[in-house]
Amino acid sequence: xxxxxxxxxxxxxxxxxxxxxxxxxxxxxxxxxxxxxxxxxxxxxxxxxxxxxxxxxxxxxxxxxxxxxxxxxxxxxxxxxxxxxxxxxxxxxxxxxxxxxxxxxxxxxxxxxxxxxxxxxxxxxxxxxxxxxxxxxxxxxxxxxxxxxxxxxxxxxxxxxxxxxxxxxxxxxxxxxxxxxxxxxxxxxxxxxxxxxxxxxxxxxxxxxxxxxxxxxxxxxxxxxxxxxxxxxxxxxxxxxxxxxxxxxxxxxxxxxxxxxxxxxxxxxxxxxxxxxxxxxxxxxxxxxxxxxx
Amino acid sequence: xxxxxxxxxxxxxxxxxxxxxxxxxxxxxxxxxxxxxxxxxxxxxxxxxxxxxxxxxxxxxxxxxxxxxxxxxxxxxxxxxxxxxxxxxxxxxxxxxxxxxxxxxxxxxxxxxxxxxxxxxxxxxxxxxxxxxxxxxxxxxxxxxxxxxxxxxxxxxxxxxxxxxxxxxxxxxxxxxxxxxxxxxxxxxxxxxxxxxxxxxxxxxxxxxxxxxxxxxxxxxxxxxxxxxxxxxxxxxxxxxxxxxxxxxxxxxxxxxxxx
Numbered sequence: 001x002x003x004x005x006x007x008x009x010x011x012x013x014x015x016x017x018x019x020x021x022x023x024x025x026x027x028x029x030x031x032x033x034x035x036x037x038x039x040x041x042x043x044x045x046x047x048x049x050x051x052x053x054x055x056x057x058x059x060x061x062x063x064x065x066x067x068x069x070x071x072x073x074x075x076x077x078x079x080x081x082x083x084x085x086x087x088x089x090x091x092x093x094x095x096x097x098x099x100x101x102x103x104x105x106x107x108x109x110x111x112x113x114x115x116x117x118x119x120x121x122x123x124x125x126x127x128x129x130x131x132x133x134x135x136x137x138x139x140x141x142x143x144x145x146x147x148x149x150x151x152x153x154x155x156x157x158x159x160x161x162x163x164x165x166x167x168x169x170x171x172x173x174x175x176x177x178x179x180x181x182x183x184x185x186x187x188x189x190x191x192x193x194x195x196x197x198x199x200x201x202x203x204x205x206x207x208x209x210x211x212x213x214x215x216x217x218x219x220x221x222x223x224x225x226x227x228x229x230x231x232x233x234x235x236x237x238x239x240x241x242x243x244x245x246x247x248x249x250x251x252x253x254x255x256x257x258x259x260x261x262x263x264x265x266x267x268x269x270x271x272x273x274x275x276x277x278x279x280x281x282x283x284x285x286x287x288x289x290x291x292x293x294x
Numbered sequence: 295x296x297x298x299x300x301x302x303x304x305x306x307x308x309x310x311x312x313x314x315x316x317x318x319x320x321x322x323x324x325x326x327x328x329x330x331x332x333x334x335x336x337x338x339x340x341x342x343x344x345x346x347x348x349x350x351x352x353x354x355x356x357x358x359x360x361x362x363x364x365x366x367x368x369x370x371x372x373x374x375x376x377x378x379x380x381x382x383x384x385x386x387x388x389x390x391x392x393x394x395x396x397x398x399x400x401x402x403x404x405x406x407x408x409x410x411x412x413x414x415x416x417x418x419x420x421x422x423x424x425x426x427x428x429x430x431x432x433x434x435x436x437x438x439x440x441x442x443x444x445x446x447x448x449x450x451x452x453x454x455x456x457x458x459x460x461x462x463x464x465x466x467x468x469x470x471x472x473x474x475x476x477x478x479x480x481x482x483x484x485x486x487x488x489x490x491x492x493x494x495x496x497x498x499x500x501x502x503x504x505x506x507x508x509x510x511x512x513x514x515x516x517x518x519x520x521x522x523x524x525x526x527x528x529x530x531x532x533x534x535x536x537x538x539x540x541x542x543x544x545x546x547x548x549x550x551x552x553x554x
Binding site for chain 2: 166
């Protein structure tokens with residue numbers, strides 16, 4: 001039983017980070033209908049900067065985090081301005097192709113600046129494990145869970161009630177009609193890319209604190225694709241719940257099935273789930289079907 | 295209030311859609327812009343509201359003046375801020391947003407955010423049907439309800455000039471009458487100038503003060519709406535209003551030909 005709960009907790013924590021990274025996908029998909037395949041590189045960009053500030057310049061963690069988020073926002077803005085905006089009237093597939101190129105470029109830059117070795121964060125969160133009813137959880141796991149839940153609440157409120165949130169949804173719905181309302185499509189795009197980059201950086205810093213960082217971590221961008229597809233590409237709630245679901249299932253498979261088949265299932269399970277979901281619910285668990293009047 | 299002078303528009307740099315169109319919308323009046331498919335009516339409205347670029351269109355000659363200020367070249371959101379609002383053809387409501395959110399979206403450029411709640415209630419007064427549907431996703435509304443929402447959304451922007459593109463499209467005749475009566479009421483109560491593009495010439499002229507008739511990207515006829523309606527030749531030739539027999543006769547005469 002303890003083993004089961006331990007797997008569950010691990011799954012929830014990993015899942016919460018999946019959810020966070022998936023959120024970046026969802027935000028950009030909602031606004032522009034494009035997938036940002038450079039999302040994984042967005043994720044590793046943040047922790048590298050944060051780590052550099054903390055080790056080389058001895059900046060305290062919270063300030064380093066703040067500067068990291070600021071720089072990530074600038075990265076998002078620059079990418080939007082240089083890569084996405086010139087393709088504004090181009091087909092969506094062009095934007096997706098451009099993000100593939102962008103991902104190679106950023107990955108190369110990361111290798112060049114910070115090298116290939118794995119770097120570990122200096123301890124930021126308290127190291128003594130917390131004991132919740134017999135299950136041992138490290139504080140960094142607990143913190144990442146809390147951060148994700150708080151972000152989910154903030155985003156739900158932001159999209160539902162704020163003026164910019166409404167504009168983002170309106171632009172996602174019908175771009176030309178939105179600009180006839182006086183909404184600036186350019187501004188909305190810039191805002192979503194900025195937010196997506198910030199979210200990715202937060203996710204990256206959390207992972208960096210758990211596992212350390214190295215350039216191959218960018219593959220998380222691919223790992224969370226099943227999450228997004230499970231939850232529904234355009235649903236914030238779906239991204240979070242999909243993240244938890246994949247995280248838990250992955251850990252369960254790793255814990256119970258891997259010993260039987262000799263390992264490796266952990267990486268495969270998400271994609272098996274995606275196949276099943278696509279067969280049964282092509283729009284994902286929470287994705288909108290799109291209203292079609294006939 | 296609005297003066298379009300000798301406007302020429304091309305699409306994709308080769309297709310000449312407007313060939314020098316000139317029209318006037320006086321303050322507080324309803325002006326109807328009529329004509330058959332492809333006459334250039336919607337293009338005119340898009341040119342006025344700055345939305346041509348999205349369709350690959352471009353103004354190559356002429357000018358658009360709004361309150362004596364030249365406005366061609368201003369971005370769409372800038373024009374909404376100046377007080378020109380286009381309610382696009384085919385309603386184009388935000389399907390995934392609720393009715394109320396659609397109305398709030400209409401008020402996007404307004405600075406007086408506190409008055410929005412009251413204005414939403416005013417829209418519900420014009421279109422009581424919308425009140426009962428306020429939390430429904432707009433995509434699930436019927437065509438007529440969506441059109442009411444599209445007009446209501448336009449009113450939320452509090453424009454000085456409201457451009458309506460085919461408010462009767464795909465809507466039952468009875469409902470068309472109701473919607474146009476509401477347009478007239480809005481014009482009278484809010485003093486809003488309205489430029490309405492229509493295929494349904496009869497119903498448009500019944501509320502308009504002045505009418506323009508377009509053909510092949512040109513204005514071929516204009517005058518007081520009562521005069522257009524009264525002039526048999528215009529109504530028959532351009533608008534398809536008029537006695538059935540006269541039309542039938544022509545067809546009959548043309549059919550008298552050699553039979554093999």
